[in-house]
Amino acid sequence: MHIAVFSQYHTNPDCPATSRHYTLLAHIAKTHRVTLLTTPAWKPQRLTQEFPWVPEGVEMREAAVPYENKMGPARRALAFAQYAAWAVREGLRIDKPDVIWGISTPLTAAWAAAQVARWRKVPWVFEVQDLWPSFPIAMGAVPTGLARRQLYQLEKRLYQSARHILPLSPDMARYVTDLGIARAKVTTVLNGTDLDLAARATPAEAQLRRSQGLEGKQVVLYAGTFGRANDIPTLLAAAEAMAATATDAVWLFLGHGFHEPLIAAAAARWPGRIRLVGGQARHEVFTWFALADVSVVSFLALPVLDSNSPAKLYDSLAVGTPVIVTNQGWTKELVERHGCGWYVPAGNAEALVTQVHQVLAQPDLRNEAGHKGRQLAAAEFDRQQLAGVVQRVLEAAQVTA
Structure with a gap:
């Protein structure tokens, strides 16, 4: 099975970051073809050289879109839009995947995954790392009421179009189902640890x-x-x-x-x-x-x-x-x-x-x-076990397509 992964931020264990998806991708790439569409934003922050930048078996496509935590809201929004536009173009160029895995944050990465899934007529799985747009709205990063309404509408459409949803906590899962999404469509997969x-x-x-x-x-x-x-x-x-x-x-x-x-x-x-x-x-x-x-x-x-x-x-x-x-x-x-x-x-x-x-x-x-x-x-909390759960969800999404 060919899995296309849309994730704006890729890290590995040499970085000062959780590197959750490094572990998950390494597990899944042992049995499936994986193409990762990402950016090198974390590469300059690599502190050691103990691990390869991507796990064995993962094919990586990178967009030259800069990003850092200290950016203001406007600069962040530009980076999100640049990655999303690139990801849609690149997602239409790669070999047709059997299933797409879209990882939010930001919500625009999941949007790109959904667009490519629609155009290529394949199912997609939506991983919810943080509640967007609720989080940036609560932090005051979305100033207008119109923009807030549009983002909430986009969020619900993405939940509805995804074949399956993977929230990282029970409270996130409850938030999703409270929007009217069927419980059978939602599987909580904790962040976990290595x-x-x-x-x-x-x-x-x-x-x-x-x-x-x-x-x-x-x-x-x-x-x-x-x-x-x-x-x-x-x-x-x-x-x-x-x-x-x-x-x-x-x-x-x-x-x-x-x-x-x-x-x-x-x-x-x-x-x-x-x-x-x-x-x-x-x-x-x-x-x-x-x-x-x-x-x-x-x-x-x-x-x-x-x-x-x-x-x-x-x-x-x-x-x-x-x-x-x-x-x-x-x-x-x-x-x-x-x-x-x-x-x-x-x-x-x-x-x-x-x-x-x-x-x-x-x-x-x-x-x-x-x-x-x-x-x-x-x-x-073992990420090796959690990776198995994610893999089974991706496999089931392709089978039921």
């Missing part, structure tokens, strides 16, 4: 702790994008409050993004107690999670963000580090039900400080929560 890469972390953790001067320290870790949606100012308020009193606690901020200058300024005010760590390659980030006593997964208090399926949640649990989440949605229910983390309301720095102090003061509680998280990750 357990083989996580297994490398434990042997390397002690060495990293020594090299970073963190022996005898209690570590609170935020790893991921320093984006507008990630509530970084609240984390910094909590970190600075603790820095003023807790001499053995260190907050590490690992990553890059919009709020990086704020973190750098806080780190300068509290050297040694707040640290800005640059982005790390995917295969190295697990060791940072392993040395942490607790990690924080934070977002703004916006309902649309409650549905998120953040990679840092899975990565932390995979190495046995419990998490504090600030979403009121499914992640809160997950960590409380499985006893692998705690919930603190978004935007409440005082409550976050209280919870972190309680966690750091109870090593037995931390160890028990970490053990439960590791068990949960092995049972439900």
